Amino acid sequence: MSNFxxxxxxxxTLLVGNEAIARGALEAGIKVAAAYPGTPATExxxxxxxxxxxHNLYVxxxxxxxxxxxxxxxxxxxxxxxxxxxxxxxxxxTADFLIHLCLSGTRAGMVVVPCDDPGAVAxxxxxxxxxxxxxxxxxxxxxxxxxxxxxxxxYAAELSEAIRNVVMVRSVTxxxxxxxxxxxxxxxxxxxxxxxxxxxAPFDPEKGLVMPMPVTLKHQKQQEKLxxxxxxxxxxxxxxxxxxxxxxLLLVTSSVCxxxxxxxxxxxxxxxxxxxxxxxxxxxxxxxxxERHLRLSDRILVVEETLPVMExxxxxxxxxxxxKVGIKTFYGKGDGLLPRVGELNVDxxxxxxxxxxxxxxxxxxxxxxxLRAQEIAAEGAPARPLTFCPGxxxxxxxxxxxxxxxxxxxxxxxxxDIGCYAMDLFGSGFGVTKTIxxxxxxxxxxxxxxxxxxxxxxxxxxxxxxxxxxxHAAMPALVNAIHNQxxxxxxxxxxxxTAMTGFQPHPGLKEDAxxxxxxxxxxxxVCRAMGARVEICDPFDPDETQRVLLDxxxxxxxxxxxxxxxxxxxxxxxxxxxxxxxxxxxxxxxxEACGCNRLCTRILKCPGLVWDxxxxxxxxxxxxxxxxxxxxxxxxxxxxxxxxxx
Amino acid sequence: xxxxxxxxxxxNLIIAGVGGQGNVLASRLLGQTLLRKGLFVTIGESFGGxxxxxxxxxxMRISSESTYSPLVPYNSAHVVIGLEATETFRIxxxxxxxxxxxICNTRxxxxxxxxxxxxxxxxxxxxxxxxxxxxxxxxxxxxxxxxMKLGSPxxxxxxxxxxxxxxxxxxxxxxxxxxVIAETIAPEKLEVNLKAFDLGRSMVS
Numbered sequence: 001m002s003n004f005x006x007x008x009x010x011x012x013t014l015l016v017g018n019e020a021i022a023r024g025a026l027e028a029g030i031k032v033a034a035a036y037p038g039t040p041a042t043e044x045x046x047x048x049x050x051x052x053x054x055h056n057l058y059v060x061x062x063x064x065x066x067x068x069x070x071x072x073x074x075x076x077x078x079x080x081x082x083x084x085x086x087x088x089x090x091x092x093x094t095a096d097f098l099i100h101l102c103l104s105g106t107r108a109g110m111v112v113v114p115c116d117d118p119g120a121v122a123x124x125x126x127x128x129x130x131x132x133x134x135x136x137x138x139x140x141x142x143x144x145x146x147x148x149x150x151x152x153x154x155y156a157a158e159l160s161e162a163i164r165n166v167v168m169v170r171s172v173t174x175x176x177x178x179x180x181x182x183x184x185x186x187x188x189x190x191x192x193x194x195x196x197x198x199x200x201a202p203f204d205p206e207k208g209l210v211m212p213m214p215v216t217l218k219h220q221k222q223q224e225k226l227x228x229x230x231x232x233x234x235x236x237x238x239x240x241x242x243x244x245x246x247x248x249l250l251l252v253t254s255s256v257c258x259x260x261x262x263x264x265x266x267x268x269x270x271x272x273x274x275x276x277x278x279x280x281x282x283x284x285x286x287x288x289x290x291e292r293h294l295r296l297s298d299r300i301l302v303v304e305e306t307l308p309v310m311e312x313x314x315x316x317x318x319x320x321x322x323x324k325v326g327i328k329t330f331y332g333k334g335d336g337l338l339p340r341v342g343e344l345n346v347d348x349x350x351x352x353x354x355x356x357x358x359x360x361x362x363x364x365x366x367x368x369x370x371l372r373a374q375e376i377a378a379e380g381a382p383a384r385p386l387t388f389c390p391g392x393x394x395x396x397x398x399x400x401x402x403x404x405x406x407x408x409x410x411x412x413x414x415x416x417d418i419g420c421y422a423m424d425l426f427g428s429g430f431g432v433t434k435t436i437x438x439x440x441x442x443x444x445x446x447x448x449x450x451x452x453x454x455x456x457x458x459x460x461x462x463x464x465x466x467x468x469x470x471x472h473a474a475m476p477a478l479v480n481a482i483h484n485q486x487x488x489x490x491x492x493x494x495x496x497x498t499a500m501t502g503f504q505p506h507p508g509l510k511e512d513a514x515x516x517x518x519x520x521x522x523x524x525x526v527c528r529a530m531g532a533r534v535e536i537c538d539p540f541d542p543d544e545t546q547r548v549l550l551d552x553x554x555x556x557x558x559x560x561x562x563x564x565x566x567x568x569x570x571x572x573x574x575x576x577x578x579x580x581x582x583x584x585x586x587x588x589x590x591x592e593a594c595g596c597n598r599l600c601t602r603i604l605k606c607p608g609l610v611w612d613x614x615x616x617x618x619x620x621x622x623x624x625x626x627x628x629x630x631x632x633x634x635x636x637x638x639x640x641x642x643x644x645x646x
Numbered sequence: 647x648x649x650x651x652x653x654x655x656x657x658n659l660i661i662a663g664v665g666g667q668g669n670v671l672a673s674r675l676l677g678q679t680l681l682r683k684g685l686f687v688t689i690g691e692s693f694g695g696x697x698x699x700x701x702x703x704x705x706m707r708i709s710s711e712s713t714y715s716p717l718v719p720y721n722s723a724h725v726v727i728g729l730e731a732t733e734t735f736r737i738x739x740x741x742x743x744x745x746x747x748x749i750c751n752t753r754x755x756x757x758x759x760x761x762x763x764x765x766x767x768x769x770x771x772x773x774x775x776x777x778x779x780x781x782x783x784x785x786x787x788x789x790x791x792x793x794m795k796l797g798s799p800x801x802x803x804x805x806x807x808x809x810x811x812x813x814x815x816x817x818x819x820x821x822x823x824x825x826v827i828a829e830t831i832a833p834e835k836l837e838v839n840l841k842a843f844d845l846g847r848s849m850v851s
């Protein structure tokens with residue numbers, strides 16, 4: 001389905017939020033788009049890569065978010081509209097460049113799309129990227145549905161070009177990953193020529209140098225640009241008021257919270273008592289628009305997710321406006337009515353409005369029904385934790401790491417990183433991973449731990465990271481460990497792709513975002529050139545992997561790198577192709593009597609290998625087994641057999 | 647736009663299942679079909695860990711009036727399509743109510759807890775009893791088994807969509823569905839998909 005590329009102007013279609021953003025980029029005439037993959041932002045660039053040839057775009061998967069933003073900025077400086085998108089954690093990676101970029105200013109329109117994840121549906125934090133717009137002193141827009149997500153990209157590109165600075169359009173998981181009805185617009189057929197003008201006077205923003213200096217002058221300009229943006233925001237088409245002329249309560253909201261709020265008011269049938277001011281432009285707040293609406297009511301409820309960003313800005317503005325509009329009473333995060341953690345939904349907003357208006361709100365189902373449903377689910381819906389896929393090489397790698405650290409018996413541990421292998425921390429892994437933070441942080445932490453022998457620390461220190469993470473942020477940590485002679489073993493779990501987000505290419509692969517052949521950078525060569533001892537094993541060969549790893553952690557000095565190379569079980573190259581036919585020899589498996597304590601099904605826990613409680617034996621589930629053959633090498637009795645698949 | 651009116655507006659539908667079952671594709675086919683009837687459709691989907699054995703649900707909000715939020719309010723589902731029975735119970739805990747209709751595929755998918763022997767998967771009789779207790783009406787379909795007779799388990803979701811058409815509440819006619827399928831998939835697969843749609847319809851009527 002490529003409605004987002006082919007759909008004609010005026011057509012109505014169903015688009016996922018990220019498809020709508022990609023379509024918006026096409027309609028905005030964006031020519032350069034770059035990102036590093038990260039849920040929930042990935043599909044924006046993924047979709048643009050599919051449109052790249054037809055619409056003559058430059059689209060790349062960059063090594064990390066900061067480089068992606070730099071690549072997009074180059075487009076802007078050369079006169080091409082550009083876009084970069086990232087998950088909320090990615091904004092942190094861009095931060096240093098972002099701040100200087102916004103001080104320098106841009107030329108052709110440049111749109112930055114951070115996708116936040118309130119409730120941490122697909123993240124290990126629920127960070128607030130809206131604060132970055134304030135920090136970088138650039139305008140911020142927040143779409144509430146797929147239609148606005150598309151339309152705002154064009155508006156943002158035009159605003160950016162008018163004020164000559166970055167404009168941020170902030171999405172959230174519930175928008176990026178929701179589908180909605182969208183009416184398409186025109187895709188312009190313009191083909192701008194790229195040229196970086198630099199021959200003018202040094203401080204000429206159009207033809208001179210691009211730099212943040214002289215700082216106070218540029219900072220002054222930056223703030224004037226925000227003033228200019230306010231002129232746009234005073235009549236921004238994405239801001240609107242719906243409600244009575246004199247509402248008892250004015251609800252101010254933005255993003256998907258607008259849809260929650262609208263529905264909550266309907267459910268309570270208080271359309272005559274509550275008015276909604278829905279804002280699309282949320283930073284800086286347009287003072288004249290706010291003054292007009294603050295006059296409507298003395299009670300203001302601000303509905304937004306996680307931190308009270310809009311609420312605090314509005315309170316500050318209301319203080320300035322108090323002589324004109326009077327003193328207001330605010331409800332929201334400040335008084336604890338709405339939570340500062342987790343995502344909102346219709347029910348939470350309904351409850352907040354009901355409480356503010358002091359009216360009853362009852363659940364559509366009785367307490368008895370809900371209690372019974374919970375009882376039934378407790379018994380009838382066994383927990384379904386995330387787990388490594390059948391045939392996942394990470395399961396095999398972490399199995400061997402766990403065995404080696406057990407054999408070594410010095411309380412060794414693994415510093416974890418961002419990728420599917422982080423599932424080792426949960427119940428369905430082996431629990432050998434003990435830390436997890438940001439991209440590349442596993443090796444950085446290991447670098448520190450590996451220097452603590454001076455203070456008597458004798459534990460072996462390991463780090464893990466994936467191949468894409470290696471290029472993103474683990475390389476500087478590895479350089480640091482080598483240069484400072486830290487005693488660590490870094491295990492690179494190389495599964496040939498950015499697997500967790502859907503196999504986007506990275507610098508270690510031979511193909512780029514649009515399928516062109518590109519030079520692949522070899523991880524082993526990089527590590528050797530840095531000065532590490534490097535070994536390469538196949539994690540599906542546990543004996544060799546464990547022998548080599550044991551040898552590496554026994555070596556006292558310096559940095560050792562073990563590359564465990566095996567392609568992801570879900571990789572398009574591998575999917576549907578079995579290397580082995582695996583079976584359990586029923587006469588050999590003696591089940592509970594074995595003494596192995598069901599090593600295969602209770603400890604290894606591959607979904608393709610199940611415990612048949614009736615027969616008291618292990619069994620291969622042919623529908624799920626992908627034929628990696630790893631389990632055959634761990635059965636102490638050799639009851640699991642594998643033969644090359646035909 | 648056809649200006650189709652819904653008896654219940656917005657209509658709240660949840661498709662409950664496990665990562666890898668084709669939940670997302672099913673909701674999009676359904677969404678495209680309803681969009682062609684002139685309805686506003688919002689689908690909230692949980693991505694992320696969905697290919698790694700976790701629970702996945704798609705929330706669909708269908709309205710002739712306007713766009714609704716991508717999450718169904720608590721205890722407010724009108725129909726739950728259960729691609730997996732135990733996942734259906736999980737959804738009913740938050741979104742069920744005595745008036746909800748349930749269409750459930752009988753094929754179990756064991757979680758890692760069941761595989762490792764830590765948890766027990768309920769018996770078919772237990773599942774049927776509990777489902778009846780928590781719904782106004784429920785239909786159990788051997789959709790995966792029937793789909794395999796058609797050549798592949800992937801047609802199971804089309805069978806479920808066909809069944810939804812027969813349960814009522816939404817304008818899901820064969821012609822509109824045919825047009826969407828024709829636009830979405832390879833032409834040689836059109837007939838088998840329509841066969842699955844018809845089969846689903848006949849399984850509940």
